[in-house]
Amino acid sequence: MERKGMLCIFFLLLPLALVSADIPVLNSIKDLRNIEFGHRFPRHGLMLLHFVSGGLFVDNNDALIPMFCPERGDWGFHHFNDYEELFPPLQDQNRQGYYAVGNISTPTAYSLNPYVTRSYYLTPGNLERIMDRVVVRTSPNSPLLEAVYTQHYRGGSEYDPTNTYQISPDLLREIRILSQNWVNSVDVFLYAAGYIVDSRSFTRNCSATDSTYKVEDAGRMTLNESTAIMKGAVVNDHHTECYAVVLKVKSTESGYARLGWANVPDSLLDDGVMLALFNNDGKNLFSLSLDKRSYGTCDTKMCLNHGLQVKLLSKNRADVFMSGPQYDDADRKIPVGIKGYEGKASLQLYTKDGYACARLFINKTFTDWKIHFKHSWVGFYSNHNYSSTCYYTYQYAIHFTKQGDTNEKYDIYSYESSLSIQPGAQARFFLMETYDPILAKTKPWEW
Ligand SMILES: *[C@@H]1O[C@H](CO)[C@@H](O)[C@H](O)[C@H]1NC(C)=O
Ligand SMILES: *[C@@H]1O[C@H](CO)[C@@H](O)[C@H](O)[C@H]1NC(C)=O
Ligand SMILES: *[C@@H]1O[C@H](CO)[C@@H](O)[C@H](O)[C@H]1NC(C)=O
Ligand SMILES: *[C@@H]1O[C@H](CO)[C@@H](O)[C@H](O)[C@H]1NC(C)=O
Ligand SMILES: *[C@@H]1O[C@H](CO)[C@@H](O)[C@H](O)[C@H]1NC(C)=O
Numbered sequence: 124m125e126r127k128g129m130l131c132i133f134f135l136l137l138p139l140a141l142v143s144a145d146i147p148v149l150n151s152i153k154d155l156r157n158i159e160f161g162h163r164f165p166r167h168g169l170m171l172l173h174f175v176s177g178g179l180f181v182d183n184n185d186a187l188i189p190m191f192c193p194e195r196g197d198w199g200f201h202h203f204n205d206y207e208e209l210f211p212p213l214q215d216q217n218r219q220g221y222y223a224v225g226n227i228s229t230p231t232a233y234s235l236n237p238y239v240t241r242s243y244y245l246t247p248g249n250l251e252r253i254m255d256r257v258v259v260r261t262s263p264n265s266p267l268l269e270a271v272y273t274q275h276y277r278g279g280s281e282y283d284p285t286n287t288y289q290i291s292p293d294l295l296r297e298i299r300i301l302s303q304n305w306v307n308s309v310d311v312f313l314y315a316a317g318y319i320v321d322s323r324s325f326t327r328n329c330s331a332t333d334s335t336y337k338v339e340d341a342g343r344m345t346l347n348e349s350t351a352i353m354k355g356a357v358v359n360d361h362h363t364e365c366y367a368v369v370l371k372v373k374s375t376e377s378g379y380a381r382l383g384w385a386n387v388p389d390s391l392l393d394d395g396v397m398l399a400l401f402n403n404d405g406k407n408l409f410s411l412s413l414d415k416r417s418y419g420t421c422d423t424k425m426c427l428n429h430g431l432q433v434k435l436l437s438k439n440r441a442d443v444f445m446s447g448p449q450y451d452d453a454d455r456k457i458p459v460g461i462k463g464y465e466g467k468a469s470l471q472l473y474t475k476d477g478y479a480c481a482r483l484f485i486n487k488t489f490t491d492w493k494i495h496f497k498h499s500w501v502g503f504y505s506n507h508n509y510s511s512t513c514y515y516t517y518q519y520a521i522h523f524t525k526q527g528d529t530n531e532k533y534d535i536y537s538y539e540s541s542l543s544i545q546p547g548a549q550a551r552f553f554l555m556e557t558y559d560p561i562l563a564k565t566k567p568w569e570w
Contacts, residue, residue, distance in 0.1 A: 146210070146272065148289045152297055156317035159286060160273045161255045163319050165242035168255030168273060171225050172290070173312045174198075174239050175257045175271070176298035185292035187268040193222035193259055194532040195469070195484055197457040199232025200224045202531060203258055209284050210260065210272065218263040223274065225256040230403075230430060233451040238309050241367070244446045265466055271295060369418075370433040370447025372400070374454075374568060378477025378543035380425045382411075382433050385418035392417060395438040403430025403449070410436070426477035427544060428452065454569055458484050461552055462562040468492060470501065470552050472565040474544040479503050479568075481550045483523055483536040496520040498556050503540045507549040507567035511558040515542040520552070546570040 149155060161168020175198075180188040193200035203223040213219040226232060227243045243252045256274040261267075271290040277283040301315075302308040313320070369385040384398055392415050399410040400423060408425045425431070429452035435444040458469035467489040471482045481501050485492050499521075502514035523536035542548065545568060552563040 146287055146289045148291050149273075150291045150293050152294065152301075152312070152315045154294070158288060160275060160288065162317060163251070165246040165249055165252040166255055167225070167227070167239055167242050167252065168257075168275065169313055169316050169318055170239045170242075170309065171235075171255060171257050172273060173298055173302070173309055174236055175224065175259075176290075176295050177302045179268070179271075179295055179299065181292045181296040181299065187271065187292060187295065189259075189266060189268050191457055192266065192469075193224070193261060193268075194220070194530075195458065196231050196530055196533075198224055198235050199226065199229045200259075201226075201229070201231075207282060207284070209274075209282060209287055210258070211270075213260070215263040218265065219261050219269075221258055221260055223256045223258045225253075227253060230449075233430065233449045234453060234455045234457070236455070237371070237448045240448050244448055368435070368445055370398075370435065370445065372427070372431045372433055372447070372450040373420075373570065374427055374474075374544055374546055375422045376545045378427055378474065378479075378545065380409075380423045380427050380431055380450075381420055382409075382423060383418075383420045384413070384433065384435075387413060387417045387435065389417070391435065391444060396444065397436040397438060397440060399434050399436050399440070400425055401432045401434060402428065407440075410440070412438075427474045428476060429473075453482075456566050458482070459563050459565055462560075464489070464495070464562070468496075470550060470563045470565060472548065472550040472568065475539055477543055478539055479542040479544045479548050479550070480537060480539040481518075481523075481565075482526075483520060484530075484533045485536065487532055487534055493521050496554075499552065499554050499562075500556070501538065502551045502553065503542045504549045504551065505542060505545060506547040507564070508547070511551065511553070511561065514551075516540050544568060 149158070155169070160166075161170070161172070178189060178191045180190070182188060191197040191200070200222045201224075203221040205221050210221055213221075224232070227235065227240050232240075246252045254275045256276075258272040258274050260269045260272075262269045273288050273290065275283055275286050277286075298312060301312055305311045368387055369383070371383045373381045373383060375381045380400060382398060382400060387396060392413060396413050397410050398413055398421070400408045402408055409423050411421055427450070429450065431450040433447040436442065437444065452475065453471050453473040456471070458471035460466075461468040461470060467486045469484045471484070473480050473482060481503070483501075498519075500517050500519045501523075502511065502517045504513065505515050518538045518540070520536075523538045526535040526537055529535070548568040550565045551561050554560055554562050
């Protein structure tokens, strides 16, 4: 009896206590300057916050409208169990949840932009490289988000309640506007948010302003074997401008890995540095001596697969100087919604063993999808410019194969086609056994 009474009091107090769980709110980029979150290399929190904010639209009523879907696992978002009750309790357990992003060692997070993951790959073994998270609370009013938080681990696997902040809609809007108005918005943001540039030891001698961005662009524009030239480090009386090394995997025209590199320092070239390709299990598939080429591309005969990674090795292969980001099998594109079935079904183009494949994400509550999509099919196109009749091959949606149960909210079905993945390739979803209507088109595969 007494026990029951106690419980009642406890439950009455509980909501009060939790509502007053005070998470400080950051309202402007200036507020970010005074906190620890992601401020030193190799922490990646500020980059992560910039990246996630870029995928959010904040309307005039401060509603947060995401272009990504945390429940689907976009960018490695995964369900976050708020066991420690750091965050306000959910109003609707069934239709809401907390989702966290930022654990780069999760294979679904390979789709994060390289500017977010670079410090991680540069600092193997460093615990700080993997501390930061961005957490969102979804709304019962799907697909809206209710709140965005920053989080970090206190080391080990424990979250640090004193370093948890809510990001206000105003701040999200400010970051997004900055992204739209500046080509080098990452660096502008990092500067405004007080990122300690000197902590990026690999650019200690450089004027760090916008160097990273320019390089990636230059790398992409000039990546071809014949234009492999020495890196353009500008030195004048006042400063040395040097550029981050870029290592990446892209697609050849027939489903193989094209390795790209740029800004390899002269000191490494003089030592006879090697470029090497590794698979997801860490097996060395291919290597190449760079001689004096500080940047260029090299087409291999290695099939494109999730997790491929380019590394710079010493001549005797004993030292790894640097690792590039791990290749995302979907070319870092999140799934596209199927028109008329938003929140219920989406389509993604990806590659396995160099072939064009497609995934269907089916909301688990959409139990009668096989009736709706009884006649639906996915066409595979070698070029997004081709008319719908010119598919290379196709498969009916209901004949896609169900994948292992890895997602709480979505069932994933996939099909591996006989088309080689290639730049410009596309998958399209047709409702009926006709070419009209087309309910979804993936973004063309990138060069
Ligand atoms: C990060 O992801 C890896 C791989 O999925 C997992 O083993 C690890 O426990 C995760 N770390 C944390 C702190 O969640
Ligand atoms: C690079 O920085 C270090 C330490 O800050 C300095 O000793 C060295 O002279 C610099 N090198 C160049 C080439 O500027
Ligand atoms: C490489 O780039 C140069 C200059 O941009 C261009 O003239 C040449 O045709 C390209 N080569 C290939 C194989 O694409
Ligand atoms: C799944 O579908 C249900 C019912 O249409 C909807 O309420 C829910 O928000 C959807 N889930 C997601 C993650 O979009
Ligand atoms: C597709 O068409 C556009 C314009 O119609 C053209 O600029 C582009 O180069 C084409 N792409 C391919 C891969 O042929």
